[in-house]
Amino acid sequence: MTFVRRAALFSLLLGITFLASSSTQAQSSINWDSLQKEAVELFVQYLKIDTTNPPGNETRAANFFAELCKREGIEHQVFEPFPGRGTLWARLKGNGSQRPVVLLNHTDVVPHSPEFWSVPAFSGQIKDGFIYGRGAQDMKSVGLAQFMVMVALKRAKVPLKRDIIFLATADEEAGGLHGAGWFAKHHPELLGKAEFLFNEGGSNMVDQSGKVLAVGVGPSEKTPAWLRLTATAEPGHGSIPRPNSSVNRLLRALNRLLDYSPAVQLTPVVEQSFKALAPLLPPDLAAKYSNLREAIKDPAFARMLEFDPGAKALTRNTISVTMLSGSNKVNVIPPVATAEIDTRLVPGEKLDRWIAELREVIKDDSIKIETVLAFEANASPIDTDLVKAVADVVQRRYPGAIITHPVLAGFTDSHYFRVLGVHSYGFSPFVAPGRELGGGFHGNDERIGKKAFADGVKFYFDVIERLAK
Numbered sequence: 001m002t003f004v005r006r007a008a009l010f011s012l013l014l015g016i017t018f019l020a021s022s023s024t025q026a027q028s029s030i031n032w033d034s035l036q037k038e039a040v041e042l043f044v045q046y047l048k049i050d051t052t053n054p055p056g057n058e059t060r061a062a063n064f065f066a067e068l069c070k071r072e073g074i075e076h077q078v079f080e081p082f083p084g085r086g087t088l089w090a091r092l093k094g095n096g097s098q099r100p101v102v103l104l105n106h107t108d109v110v111p112h113s114p115e116f117w118s119v120p121a122f123s124g125q126i127k128d129g130f131i132y133g134r135g136a137q138d139m140k141s142v143g144l145a146q147f148m149v150m151v152a153l154k155r156a157k158v159p160l161k162r163d164i165i166f167l168a169t170a171d172e173e174a175g176g177l178h179g180a181g182w183f184a185k186h187h188p189e190l191l192g193k194a195e196f197l198f199n200e201g202g203s204n205m206v207d208q209s210g211k212v213l214a215v216g217v218g219p220s221e222k223t224p225a226w227l228r229l230t231a232t233a234e235p236g237h238g239s240i241p242r243p244n245s246s247v248n249r250l251l252r253a254l255n256r257l258l259d260y261s262p263a264v265q266l267t268p269v270v271e272q273s274f275k276a277l278a279p280l281l282p283p284d285l286a287a288k289y290s291n292l293r294e295a296i297k298d299p300a301f302a303r304m305l306e307f308d309p310g311a312k313a314l315t316r317n318t319i320s321v322t323m324l325s326g327s328n329k330v331n332v333i334p335p336v337a338t339a340e341i342d343t344r345l346v347p348g349e350k351l352d353r354w355i356a357e358l359r360e361v362i363k364d365d366s367i368k369i370e371t372v373l374a375f376e377a378n379a380s381p382i383d384t385d386l387v388k389a390v391a392d393v394v395q396r397r398y399p400g401a402i403i404t405h406p407v408l409a410g411f412t413d414s415h416y417f418r419v420l421g422v423h424s425y426g427f428s429p430f431v432a433p434g435r436e437l438g439g440g441f442h443g444n445d446e447r448i449g450k451k452a453f454a455d456g457v458k459f460y461f462d463v464i465e466r467l468a469k
Contacts, residue, residue: 047133059086105143106172201426218426220379
C-alpha cells in the first residue's frame, strides 16, 4: 500500500509514527517476554521469504503461516487460485454471540534496488535496534503481529464472543485481484458475516519526547482510477514531422491534464478526518479544521491547503502521469502512442463522471480512455464497537491521547470487504518517535524498530481482546 510522506502541517499531523506499549488486559498466563521474543524470531523468518510482486510467489508466505497454524492447532486453509499466488485463511472460533472480526494483511511486497540497500533486502537482519527487510513496514510486521495475537489468544484459552479470522492475501501491491479480491468474491462464506475488519492504513502520532498524541483508526481511503490514454494517427519517417502525430496529440492531451487542477470536493469522511485533528492544533486553526466546509471559503486558508500536498490530495481528485509509450525507434513516427495515468478519487466520486471531466479537459475526442484498474470509493462509520474498543485501550495506555480518523491518499484491500458489509479500518499497533520507529516504506533499507514491533504485538492483543472477549 502507498503512503505519502508529507512535510506541511496537515502532512505532519497525518504523516506519522506508529506506536505500542504494555498491556493491562493481557492474560496472566501469557509470558509476554517469551512471546515477544518468539514474535521477533518469526518475523525475521517471515522477512526472509521473497514475495516481491511481480511475480509474487505468495504461496511461500501462505505455507509459512500454514505450518505455524499446524503447530498451534489453529484451523486454516490455503487457497492458490493462480499459480504461486497463495492466500491463507485461519480462524479461532468464538461462541458466536457476536459477529466475527477479520485480521487482514497482505504478504506481497514491492520490488527493491539492491544497490541502494545496506543489507540484503530479504535477510531479516537486526542492526542497531532495527529489523531490516522488504516488508518490514509494508506490511509483514502487521501481519506477523496479527498472527501472534491469534497465538496468544489460543494459548491463553481466552473466551471469545467473536470468531477471529486471520487472512493473509496475495497481490495487494498490484491491486489485490489475485488475492483479497478473489477471496471476497469466491469465499465470502468463510468470513462468517464478519462485522469488523482490521487492515493497514492507520496512523498514530507521537512527539519526539515519546508522548502519544493520537492513535488513528482509518475509516476510508481514496480509490484508484488507473487510466490508459491512447492516441492513433498516420505513421511516418521522423525526418518529416507530422504536427498531428500520435505522440504529439498525446502530449498535448497530457499537458492539458498537467495544467488542470480538479475542483475541491469536501466529502463527509474527509471533513471528519480534519475535524478529528482539531484538538491537536492552535485555537485559530482548530476552529477551521472543525468546520472545513466553512473554512475553505477563507482564501488564505484555501491557499494553505493548496500548498500542502497531503491536504490537497485528500480534498480533490488527483492526476499523476506515470507511464509513456511511443515508437521503438528514434526515426519512426509511430501509429500509436499511449500513456497511463494514476488518478485517485475522493470517497464517493463516480468513475464515469470523472472520465467525462477528463474528456472535457483533454478536448480531443479521438483519444481513447480505458480503465486499467478502478474500485468503488467507500467508507466505514466511526461510531462502532471497534472504534470504541481502540479508544478504551488507548485511554488506559496513553491518557490524554485522542483518536483520529485518517483518510488514506493511497489505497488498500479494505474496499473489497466494505462492499460485503464489513466495517473495515486501518490501524497500526506500532508507535514510537520517528527515530525509533524505522522507515524505508517502499524505499531503501526498509526497517522497523525491534522494540516498537515487539510492543505492537502486545498493543494489538489488548485491542482484539477488548473487542472480542
